Amino acid sequence: xxxxxxxxxxxxxxxxxxxxxxxxxxxxxxxxxxxxxxxxxxxxxxxxxxxxxxxxxxxxxxxxxxxxxxxxxxxxxxxxxxxxxxxxxxxxxxxxxxxxxxxxxxxxxxxxxxxxxxxxxxxxxxxxxxxxxxxxxxxxxxxxxxxxxxxxxxxxxxxxxxxxxxxxxxxxxxxxxxxxxxxxxxxxxxxxxxxxx
Amino acid sequence: xxxxxxxxxxxxxxxxxxxxxxxxxxxxxxxxxxxxxxxxxxxxxxxxxxxxxxxxxxxxxxxxxxxxxxxxxxxxxxxxxxxxxxxxxxxxxxxxxxxxxxxxxxxxxxxxxxxxxxxxxxxxxxxxxxxxxxxxxxxxxxxxxxxxxxxxxxxxxxxxxxxxxxxxxxxxxxxxxxxxxxxxxxxxxxxxxxxxxxxxxxxxxxxxxxxxxxxxxxxxxxxxxxxxxxxxxxxxxxxxxxxxxxxxxxxxxxxxxxxxxxxxxxxxxxxxxxxxxxxxxxxxxxxxxx
Numbered sequence: 001x002x003x004x005x006x007x008x009x010x011x012x013x014x015x016x017x018x019x020x021x022x023x024x025x026x027x028x029x030x031x032x033x034x035x036x037x038x039x040x041x042x043x044x045x046x047x048x049x050x051x052x053x054x055x056x057x058x059x060x061x062x063x064x065x066x067x068x069x070x071x072x073x074x075x076x077x078x079x080x081x082x083x084x085x086x087x088x089x090x091x092x093x094x095x096x097x098x099x100x101x102x103x104x105x106x107x108x109x110x111x112x113x114x115x116x117x118x119x120x121x122x123x124x125x126x127x128x129x130x131x132x133x134x135x136x137x138x139x140x141x142x143x144x145x146x147x148x149x150x151x152x153x154x155x156x157x158x159x160x161x162x163x164x165x166x167x168x169x170x171x172x173x174x175x176x177x178x179x180x181x182x183x184x185x186x187x188x189x190x191x192x193x194x195x196x197x
Numbered sequence: 198x199x200x201x202x203x204x205x206x207x208x209x210x211x212x213x214x215x216x217x218x219x220x221x222x223x224x225x226x227x228x229x230x231x232x233x234x235x236x237x238x239x240x241x242x243x244x245x246x247x248x249x250x251x252x253x254x255x256x257x258x259x260x261x262x263x264x265x266x267x268x269x270x271x272x273x274x275x276x277x278x279x280x281x282x283x284x285x286x287x288x289x290x291x292x293x294x295x296x297x298x299x300x301x302x303x304x305x306x307x308x309x310x311x312x313x314x315x316x317x318x319x320x321x322x323x324x325x326x327x328x329x330x331x332x333x334x335x336x337x338x339x340x341x342x343x344x345x346x347x348x349x350x351x352x353x354x355x356x357x358x359x360x361x362x363x364x365x366x367x368x369x370x371x372x373x374x375x376x377x378x379x380x381x382x383x384x385x386x387x388x389x390x391x392x393x394x395x396x397x398x399x400x401x402x403x404x405x406x407x408x409x410x411x412x413x414x415x416x417x418x419x420x421x422x423x424x425x426x427x428x429x430x431x432x433x434x435x436x437x438x439x440x441x442x443x444x445x446x447x448x449x450x451x452x453x454x455x456x457x458x459x460x461x462x463x464x465x466x467x468x469x470x471x472x473x474x475x476x477x478x479x480x481x482x483x484x485x486x487x
Contacts, residue, residue: 069203083214087221094225
């Protein structure tokens with residue numbers, strides 16, 4: 001149990017997928033303008049990450065590894081994740097129209113999001129078991145949520161400031177993102193401090 | 198032999214996904230409202246929100262669901278969109294006079310006096326919140342361009358400190374009319390060519406002191422108008438575009454020269470009744486008078 005809590009904490013803070021691993025930068029910069037869309041996007045990502053892990057982990061261990069074709073990991077994972085997200089969209093549209101309405105715009109966006117693929121591959125490379133993999137995915141998703149929420153707050157503050165003409169728009173956003181990433185460097189080693197090495 | 202297994206494997210995974218998706222699409226397809234799709238095709242897809250709905254899709258869905266909603270609320274689409282929607286729904290298209298946004302202030306830089314050098318957040322709304330804005334006229338254009346920021350068509354610019362609408366580009370979505378904290382921008386019919394360049398609610402004496410392009414509410418225009426189309430309301434002249442015949446008599450009668458008549462044909466090559474020249478005109482007159 002302690003192990004799982006540790007995995008989640010590590011995924012949210014220490015190995016934050018956006019700010020430390022630099023995965024999923026596209027939605028991080030693209031959808032972080034408004035708080036509510038940032039939260040919607042992050043929840044969709046978290047959901048898809050957990051689902052994708054649940055699908056790709058068995059594929060790796062029961063399909064690819066026994067046949068000795070582990071090197072096809074990336075291509076098979078992309079295929080499966082893309083199909084899965086589309087399927088989820090169709091199902092949501094049919095049975096949960098309200099959820100589809102709030103997540104709908106973001107679902108196609110994250111079909112081939114590198115953060116989703118990244119977390120699936122990381123689960124395999126880190127040698128996590130099935131439950132630990134799911135925990136890691138949820139944690140990574142929550143880390144994404146944290147980064148998005150913080151950054152959308154930062155961006156809302158930026159918008160109402162006098163910024164030199166040449167820094168307006170994307171440049172100041174990138175600078176803010178890099179400062180935020182630096183701040184998250186401070187979390188490295190924090191897990192050992194909390195839970196003991 | 199080595200290549201067969203992986204190729205087969207990936208193909209099988211792909212085929213399984215494809216079959217799954219096809220089946221899902223088939224059995225869980227949500228019937229889409231054909232009417233909404235047809236209506237959506239009539240709309241320009243600008244998603245400006247001028248109709249009061251969240252976007253073109255939303256307006257189309259609302260129209261399809263509720264036939265009592267007026268089909269003529271899309272300003273960018275104009276008469277074409279309204280006619281198309283009316284045809285789909287089988288209702289009357291309604292009134293679709295093409296409109297244009299117009300800024301009812303000509304108090305450009307140098308024309309009106311300032312209270313302060315405002316250095317805060319450069320948005321009109323923020324400036325307005327700080328003692329009513331930097332100008333001495335608390336009803337005039339602040340000139341930070343909140344309207345410019347919301348215009349999706351690049352139809353508004355701030356010229357000499359006053360917003361100016363390019364009527365060639367304006368689609369009358371009305372976004373600027375909501376963004377202006379001074380409520381200076383109004384949608385008027387495109388056929389209306391006479392307009393009052395002031396919305397000040399101050400008394401004539403104060404208006405005269407703070408701005409050279411201010412309406413003093415003298416009512417000479419009211420007397421000059423033969424159609425009862427211009428009235429002084431809240432200390433400034435307001436034109437009723439339904440009654441106005443664009444004769445321009447009020448403009449001739451105005452002692453402050455703030456009623457402007459847009460030439461019937463656009464002046465080649467570009468119709469630009471920019472506030473700058475319009476606002477400078479009374480200034481020159483004033484100088485002569487003194």
